[in-house]
Amino acid sequence: MSNPIYLAMDVPELDRAVALANAVKGHIGGIKLGLEFFCAHGHHGVHELAHIGLPIFLDLKLHDIPNTVASAMQAIHVLEPAIVTVHASGGRAMLEDAKAAAGANTKVVAVTVLTSLDDNDLGQIGYQGQAHDQVMRLAELAERAGVDGIVCSGQEVKAVHQQWKRGFFVVPGLRPAGSEMGDQKRAVTPRQARDDGASVLVIGRPISRADDPAAAARAIEGTL
Numbered sequence: 001m002s003n004p005i006y007l008a009m010d011v012p013e014l015d016r017a018v019a020l021a022n023a024v025k026g027h028i029g030g031i032k033l034g035l036e037f038f039c040a041h042g043h044h045g046v047h048e049l050a051h052i053g054l055p056i057f058l059d060l061k062l063h064d065i066p067n068t069v070a071s072a073m074q075a076i077h078v079l080e081p082a083i084v085t086v087h088a089s090g091g092r093a094m095l096e097d098a099k100a101a102a103g104a105n106t107k108v109v110a111v112t113v114l115t116s117l118d119d120n121d122l123g124q125i126g127y128q129g130q131a132h133d134q135v136m137r138l139a140e141l142a143e144r145a146g147v148d149g150i151v152c153s154g155q156e157v158k159a160v161h162q163q164w165k166r167g168f169f170v171v172p173g174l175r176p177a178g179s180e181m182g183d184q185k186r187a188v189t190p191r192q193a194r195d196d197g198a199s200v201l202v203i204g205r206p207i208s209r210a211d212d213p214a215a216a217a218r219a220i221e222g223t224l
């Protein structure tokens with residue numbers, strides 16, 4: 001089975017990102033480039049990381065009217081990303097148009113409830129109820145809209161997997177036992193997320209901020 005770990009490359013400098021990717025490439029299955037990286041380095045930066053030879057996950061979390069999101073999807077087509085994120089709360093038409101505009105080899109996954117939010121945070125932005133229920137609701141919307149899967153926390157992935165058997169599930173907010181939570185609120189261990197049905201494990205700081213990132217990635221890989 002291929003390595004499900006995608007390293008979240010939340011590193012502003014391009015040379016540091018390339019060095020980090022080279023250091024850990026034997027212990028990860030792909031590289032996730034997010035807004036921080038894409039805003040700083042654009043298509044050029046993606047090409048530089050793609051040279052390493054691992055699949056690229058472009059985590060752009062697109063969220064706009066359907067026409068704008070579809071146009072943005074077309075603009076990144078040339079980069080041939082393996083995975084792209086959009087926000088499920090953009091609605092069904094936006095999800096459908098994003099999928100229609102994506103390349104045939106690109107999985108479109110819909111972010112449900114960010115792993116940095118808990119029930120209390122959701123109340124503050126006007127959602128009644130629990131994060132778990134909102135994730136289930138948005139997963140159903142994403143499946144109906146025909147995208148490939150969703151992003152959710154490890155606390156929901158088991159239930160979502162039971163509801164959507166053939167879905168593709170990206171799980172961030174992962175913390176090996178004993179590591180710092182930082183801004184993550186619905187965290188589980190990489191092993192638990194894997195056992196509960198995650199297709200991709202997104203891991204950033206526990207690897208990128210470790211004294212020895214390769215050793216940290218190897219250790220996490222060893223727990224799976």
Ligand SMILES: O=C(O)c1cc(=O)[nH]c(=O)n1[C@@H]1O[C@H](COP(=O)(O)O)[C@@H](O)[C@H]1O
Nearest residue numbers: 008059113114115151172173202203204205
């Ligand atoms: O879409 C994502 O990847 C994402 C969704 C989410 O709900 N929570 C979340 O943390 N992420 C991303 O996953 C990564 C987590 O990084 P660490 O917390 O450092 O492991 C970051 O790059 C986030 O942007």
